[in-house]
Amino acid sequence: MKNVCKVFILVLFSFSANVKSATPPAAPQFYRDLTLNIRKSAEFKVPMIGTDQSYSYELEFADPVYKEPMIGDMALGNNPAIFYRQFWDRVLLKDGSHVSINGEDIPLTCIFISGQDNRNSGNIDPRFPQFIMKVYLVANDFSCVGPINPGFPENGGKEEAWDTYLYFEVRDPTIMLPVESKIRYRWNEFHSVLVK
């Protein structure tokens, strides 16, 4: 019984210690601001043998799906001040937001962000990214549910929800440059490079 009490008190202290070093109240808005800073238009090129292909997008933000971005902290070790943080956000896009492919304007319906903030990880090696935002500009899904189909396979459908999206990563929140870009177009994926 005494041991159980000790464990309980230890856990309580750990929790309260974690709460003290947990996200300051403004933090979710910081990640929301990052989402809203994703560039509103861009053009990419898909280098192909024979002829390059290109696509471009324009978007305008509408209502967020989450009241504030989801944040998950993973502390490894005894020091709660050192942790890896993951964050997720979804924001709907206004009608008119589109990606132009093959002369057709396909509606972009929402933006999904899956990010990792490593600034509290204790790892300051310059080769280790402090920040990664995986950005999905989703086409044709007005409900913005994905990228995985929740409940698959019991609920039926396909494992992945989105047949068309633009993907890129942002590693530097100060300049928000899209890198590692690709396009999934009707389930086919192509790597691309930013043009402008």
Place this chain on the structure above:
Amino acid sequence: MKKIIMLLIFLISSVLHAEVVWYPSPPEAYKLGEVYPEAQRLLFAFDYGHALVYETLILKKGTIKNPKELEKELLTRIFSILENPPYIKVDEGDIAPNYVYKFPLVINLFDWSHMLHQFVLDVLATSEDRGPVMVDRINTIYEKYKSNKAIAITDECKSMLFMDGHYFSKTFRKQFPSFNLLIWSYHWFQIKLYEALLAPTKMERDVAVANTIAQFKSLISDLPDSADFDMMPETATEAPTFAKLFPKIPAAFDNNHMLHDIVSDMITSDKVPVEKLRGEALRLGRMAQDPDAFKVPVCNQN
């Protein structure tokens, strides 16, 4: 000990919020098929039929020289499916990839609404309680449906002009009268099932569902004459008990059915060229969600 503490720290330190998705499925999901398999299979067949006609008309848009012949061909294909309907729900993207691609908002609206259709039938078919518990359950499902504002069709009553008052309206029923009546018969069947499943005892429900299936088969037995619909069947007219118990759901269903007819007309009409389809589908889809568009002060006026 240390490991347990670490694990507990890890678990407690996570701070996560809930997502806005219709997940998980209600426990009653698709249980209609366990009680009334024939009815459920027909519903799967309707999904197939809708998708098939939309896909065919999109692919052949602007090139149909003989609508009568095409209608005959389509009906032959559909009837073979209706005679031996599928056991599983087919993914619409697999049957109609071009339709799904061209009409993303409409697809989302239909999918969300069809899930409501299905889950309401599931509860009605399987609920042991036939009173307030069952009613509450359906209302809970309905609240969940409505809460997804991004893709919920409004439950405000709309005038028939929402379906019939556009520049491209009525084209489908003029060019493909039998297929149009087949679709109206589908809608009649879906609506009538709600009424049948409100019969107080299991025996009565069994009889009512069997009668509904038989009536449906009679309706489509000799199209166009066998289906004597002058206009789209309305939920409150065909399922008055259901409409009284759940006053808002009928309008949501009727608006869904009107949107189906709108899509049929848009795809068929020469006044909507292929390059305009996407934009018009978005516009009309938003109209289906808009509570003020074509709003009528009184539902189902007589």
Place this chain on the structure above:
Amino acid sequence: MKNVKSLVLLLVLISCSIQTLLAAEASVALGKVAELSCHRLERLVTLQKIDEKFLTKLVSLQIIKLTPAKPADPSYKVIASQYAGADGSSIQVEMMMDATGKGVSQTLKAGTEAQNAPVWSDKDAASLVENSLHYILESNNPEARPFASGLTSVVLKQVKTEQGETVGRVEMHSTDTTKLFEVTLKEDGTVESANTINP
């Protein structure tokens, strides 16, 4: 015993009569019957049971409430007329409707081919009439109410406005008022104006 039997028989007869009366009692507003008859007209044309000119050259609907003798008897009659021919007669179709306003049968009445029927560039004549009926049934205009409930006739005319615009003007009569109701529609079917007028 004989008296009891007679009483039971009488009670059965009375309840049957009440049911019969209830079954046959018309419960649909006449404006709604007229609107439903427009749908019926379209179906009859689509199924090629009547000529397409009932949609393109429609000039009027006359709505008559009937008193059915038996439950199966129709409760309403709607006469749709094309524009008159050279001798003044019109080709007509008489549509019989049940108590819910559903079409149950129709009879074609011979007449002379329509002459000088106006040509509509967008919606056809029947659609313009139908839209005017939707207006009286669905608008919040209190002036329209007597025409929704007691409608007896609907007449469509083509008119050129002072601005040179071609519009449809639908004139309605009702048993519930001595006034007339006029609905003006653009050729695309949208209602421009609607108000009562003195006869």
